[in-house]
Structures are given as C-alpha cells and as structure tokens.
Amino acid sequence: MALDRWIALVFVTFCCAYGYLAFATMDQLLPPFMQRNPVWPSTFPKVLAILGVIVGLVVLFGLEKPDSQSEPSATDINYRRLHEYKLGQALMLLGLMALYALSLRPMGFLLSTTVFLMAGSAILGERRWVIMFAVSAVAAGSVWYLVQQVLGIFLRPLPFFLGG
Known part of the structure; x- marks a missing residue:
C-alpha cells in the first residue's frame, strides 16, 4: 500500500476516535437549558469528524486519482525515495x-x-x-x-x- 494510503488510514482512525468523543461524550455534560439549542458545542467537532472520515476514505480507496494513470507522477510521494526529500x-x-x-x-x-x-x-x-x-x-x-x-x-x- 502506498504511503498516502497509510497516512489516510491513520487519519480515518483519528477522525473515528474524534467523532466518538464528539458524539458520545461531549453532549452528556450539557446543562438542560442548552439541550434545546439547535447548535451545541459539539456540532462543529461532529461535522469535522464526519468530513474527515469522508476525505480519508476517498484517499484510502484511491477515488481521487484517475484510472488512466499507471505510473506515479512527479508530485506523488514515493516512500522508497524519502531520503531525497528535505x-x-x-x-x-x-x-x-x-x-x-x-x-x-x-x-x-x-x-x-x-x-x-x-x-x-x-x-x-x-x-x-x-x-x-x-x-x-x-x-x-x-x-x-x-x-x-x-x-x-x-x-x-x-x-x-x-x-x-
């Protein structure tokens, strides 16, 4: 598996853990008057977690790359040549x-x-x-x-x- 997919896998794992914290633990401590609000303090973390999982899965499954590309381009990260990067x-x-x-x-x-x-x-x-x-x-x-x-x-x- 390419380096970008490994990074995407770590990113999806992080976003899942972040989403679990946003969905399961943040809303329990809200006072009763805030529970009727349409936007809670956990709304933005929930949106970030969902978008992060979607973007990570797109990279993980390779949906962002065109199918006609058989060899890596010059802009792709080649983990075999990491010593050439700065x-x-x-x-x-x-x-x-x-x-x-x-x-x-x-x-x-x-x-x-x-x-x-x-x-x-x-x-x-x-x-x-x-x-x-x-x-x-x-x-x-x-x-x-x-x-x-x-x-x-x-x-x-x-x-x-x-x-x-």
Whole structure:
C-alpha cells in the first residue's frame, strides 16, 4: 500500500476516535437549558469528524486519482525515495514549533514570535536578515494588536522580567 494510503488510514482512525468523543461524550455534560439549542458545542467537532472520515476514505480507496494513470507522477510521494526529500528542514521546523510553544510564556509573544518567524524563514532558505526582521516584527506586532486590542484576549507582549 502506498504511503498516502497509510497516512489516510491513520487519519480515518483519528477522525473515528474524534467523532466518538464528539458524539458520545461531549453532549452528556450539557446543562438542560442548552439541550434545546439547535447548535451545541459539539456540532462543529461532529461535522469535522464526519468530513474527515469522508476525505480519508476517498484517499484510502484511491477515488481521487484517475484510472488512466499507471505510473506515479512527479508530485506523488514515493516512500522508497524519502531520503531525497528535505526531511531535515521539516524536522527542524517541527522542533522550532515546539520551542516556540515553550517560549511563549517566558519570552513574551512579540519576542518569541519574531524569533520564531525569523528562524523559520532562515531554515527555509531566506538570507536577507533585514527583510526577515522587518517582516517578522510587523507580523508579530500586527497579530498581537489584533488579538490584544481588537479581540480583547490578553497576550503577554514582553518577557516576564521586563514587566510584560
């Protein structure tokens, strides 16, 4: 079985477990006044689980591929040639995401997001440091402003030792 079908099988299994949780466990704890609502807190997870199972089954059964294609195209993932893909970059980005999540509280949103965006673009090959810093700082500041000021959700902007 091809790599995309194995991934689809894992995805369908995850969606089934997620759907079980959405259908069987989320609605039991609703207070009586919410049980008469047409939309419950579990409605969106139920829709996501059903759509995920449908999409996963389409990939698992190969319904998205045309029948006339006998050999894999250049865009298909060939698990026999995984060493030719840029797995190092992908793994470094995953590690960077984990470090970003761990650094949000101690470093503050603005500093950790700016460093994350700069490091991520450096991993992907960007070498113009001035542009990387400018874009990262503007993006982090814009997101912080929208979340903090517009939505009213508190994000610690600065590191804890600077009073953020």
